[in-house]
Amino acid sequence: MSCSKRSESSLAPPAPPGLSKKCKHHPSSSPPPPAAAPGSAGGTADLGGAFVRCGKLLDKLLEHEDGWVFAEPVDARALRLVDYYTYITDPMDLGTVHRRLERRRYADPQAFAADVRLTFRNAMSYNSPGDPVYESAVELSGIFESEWASVLASPPPPTDAERRGRLAGELPRLPLGAQLMVVEIMKRQDGCLTGENGMAQVDLDKADTATLDELDQLVAEHGASLAGVVNWKQETRVLDN
Structure with missing residues (x-):
C-alpha cells in the first residue's frame, strides 16, 4: 500500500541569527588503501x-x-x-x-x-x-x-620520465642476478652502458619505451625485495659481468 509523504520537513531548525547553519566539517585525510591481497x-x-x-x-x-x-x-x-x-x-x-x-x-x-x-x-x-x-x-x-x-576512471598511464624515476629506486633493490640482467638489457641500447673504475653505469635517461617495458617486467618478475649490493645513484651503478 502506498503511503503519502509527510508535508513537514526533516530539515533541522535554522541556526540562531548570527550563527552559521553549516556543520563544522574537517576534510578527512585520504583513507589508507585496503590491505594488499597476495598477487594483487x-x-x-x-x-x-x-x-x-x-x-x-x-x-x-x-x-x-x-x-x-x-x-x-x-x-x-x-x-x-x-x-x-x-x-x-x-x-x-x-x-x-x-x-x-x-x-x-x-x-x-x-x-x-x-x-x-x-x-x-x-x-x-x-x-x-x-x-x-x-x-x-x-x-x-x-x-x-x-x-x-x-x-x-583509471589513472592515466605514467610517462616514461615517471617510469625512469621509479625504476631508479627499484632496480638497486633487485637481487644481484636480476641486476646483472639489467646490464644485459641496457647493453642492447647504444650509449646506455659505459665502464668506469671496473663498474658499469646505466643511464636510464637514454632508455627508450621498449627498454623501460623490459625493465618493468624484470621488476615484476623478481620483485624489489632486496637491497642492492651496489650503491646506485641517479646514473644507476650495476656490477658488470
Missing part, C-alpha cells in the same frame, strides 16, 4: 586510489552549503518526525559514510556510492518536491553523479 599489488593500488578519490568527493559534498543537512543521522525524536522510521527503514547519512570510509568498512567504491545514494534517496522519499531538504538532496545528488565517473 596493481589492483590494490588502483583500489586505494579510487578510495582516495571517494574521500575527496565526499568532502566536497559535506563542504557544500547544504552539506550540513546530511552530515549527521536524522534525529527523528528531536524533530518530532514520529513516522520517519515507518517510511525510512534503512537510514543513512554522509557523516556515517565518512566514518565508514575512514575505517575501511567498504569493500569497494560501489559500496561507498550505494550509501551516498541511499542518503539522498531517503531524503527525497520522506520529503516532497519543493521542500528544502528534498531540493538540497537533488542538488547534492546531482553533484555526486556528475563526478562519480571520475572516481572510477
Whole structure:
C-alpha cells in the first residue's frame, strides 16, 4: 500500500541569527588503501586510489552549503518526525559514510556510492518536491553523479620520465642476478652502458619505451625485495659481468 509523504520537513531548525547553519566539517585525510591481497599489488593500488578519490568527493559534498543537512543521522525524536522510521527503514547519512570510509568498512567504491545514494534517496522519499531538504538532496545528488565517473576512471598511464624515476629506486633493490640482467638489457641500447673504475653505469635517461617495458617486467618478475649490493645513484651503478 502506498503511503503519502509527510508535508513537514526533516530539515533541522535554522541556526540562531548570527550563527552559521553549516556543520563544522574537517576534510578527512585520504583513507589508507585496503590491505594488499597476495598477487594483487596493481589492483590494490588502483583500489586505494579510487578510495582516495571517494574521500575527496565526499568532502566536497559535506563542504557544500547544504552539506550540513546530511552530515549527521536524522534525529527523528528531536524533530518530532514520529513516522520517519515507518517510511525510512534503512537510514543513512554522509557523516556515517565518512566514518565508514575512514575505517575501511567498504569493500569497494560501489559500496561507498550505494550509501551516498541511499542518503539522498531517503531524503527525497520522506520529503516532497519543493521542500528544502528534498531540493538540497537533488542538488547534492546531482553533484555526486556528475563526478562519480571520475572516481572510477583509471589513472592515466605514467610517462616514461615517471617510469625512469621509479625504476631508479627499484632496480638497486633487485637481487644481484636480476641486476646483472639489467646490464644485459641496457647493453642492447647504444650509449646506455659505459665502464668506469671496473663498474658499469646505466643511464636510464637514454632508455627508450621498449627498454623501460623490459625493465618493468624484470621488476615484476623478481620483485624489489632486496637491497642492492651496489650503491646506485641517479646514473644507476650495476656490477658488470
